[in-house]
């Protein structure tokens with residue numbers, strides 16, 4: 001193995017360095033997670049009841065207390081198409097910012113579909129295929145998760161049905177085409193295909209949709225079909241765990257550069273790319289293996305600020321209230337965010353494990369509006385040449401701000417962020433940015449207050 005001189009632009013690993021195990025944070029959480037609750041009985045849900053929608057192995061992983069879970073060779077074989085992903089030193093951005101900080105990013109945009117999402121899509125489709133599932137339903141916001149599942153379905157010969165949030169379906173026709181090329185069926189959500197979709201359209205024919213609505217449609221279709229299961233692109237423990245290949249590789253790459261982060265940053269929709277890069281560093285921290293104090297910083301949009309302005313409550317994962325109640329930071333399942341271009345961050349809740357870590361003060365939270373996010377994206381792409389996904393640009397904004405603080409305080413911090421995806425299908429967003437049509441979409445305080453109040457009124461026995 002060649003060790004980097006610390007001056008390399010890219011730190012690359014050989015294919016046999018693709019991790020052999022995922023890191024499962026469950027045994028290492030500061031407190032146990034609260035159980036899912038069935039609102040019909042007010043009692044914890046028996047995980048076996050969820051077998052109608054999820055694969056057995058994924059449910060086993062969901063609650064497993066094993067710290068490391070073996071990655072089957074068939075999955076590592078597919079990971080080889082793009083993993084290990086490069087760790088890149090953003091030296092040109094550092095120069096542009098005149099900062100003494102060292103900035104590294106893990107570039108997940110090199111996957112076949114352009115983001116971190118295939119890391120879990122491949123695993124989810126693989127386990128479903130092994131258990132005899134023929135068809136998977138899912139939702140997608142910006143289209144990154146839908147493309148990843150469509151791609152994985154094609155590899156393992158499973159049919160994939162995708163409900164794509166209407167605003168993204170209209171803003172991103174080429175994402176839809178990508179999913180269709182991989183063989184998936186794609187529907188604009190809310191749709192007339194499901195009961196919940198028809199109900200929402202009858203109340204608001206112009207609904208722009210949300211991830212919460214699209215999840216309801218996908219779960220409803222799964223419940224009414226044979227040999228069909230449902231796949232989720234974020235939030236659940238097994239999804240976050242599959243993404244830890246990102247942080248595990250990044251640690252090895254940084255050690256080659258003889259460096260270690262003071263700060264690890266990622267954007268948050270449901271939490272999977274952030275947790276994927278951050279949890280392996282949390283592991284170092286609690287087992288005394290971290291050579292420095294490491295801060296973990298999660299970034300969200302002001303238009304959908306679940307962690308910074310939501311409350312830690314029991315809520316449904318979907319708008320149609322099909323899923324059990326989950327303890328998490330939420331804006332309320334009826335909250336429909338403004339149609340910001342970071343479609344993958346328009347989710348009302350946040351992964352339970354991440355919610356817990358935010359509540360315990362282990363993870364810091366920042367929120368930005370899309371105008372400031374796009375100007376950070378523009379500064380990044382002008383120095384590093386990669387057009388970031390609008391979601392990932394939230395992390396870039398946080399890193400640029402911190403790098404400027406380092407310049408002012410003459411501090412030599414090391415920063416690591418996850419460039420969770422490229423933005424080559426987001427040209428409409430960049431067009432709006434360049435032509436001055438982009439709106440800031442600030443904090444919708446009244447809408448949040450109203451949505452949280454109705455959630456508390458709906459379940460006062462658990463959300464007092």
Ligand SMILES: Cc1ncc(COP(=O)(O)O)c(C=O)c1O
Nearest residue numbers: 144234269270271272273344421
């Ligand atoms: C590029 C990109 N980054 C981040 C996200 C947010 O999801 P998560 O918080 O699960 O990583 C998405 C979701 O679609 C995405 O497409």
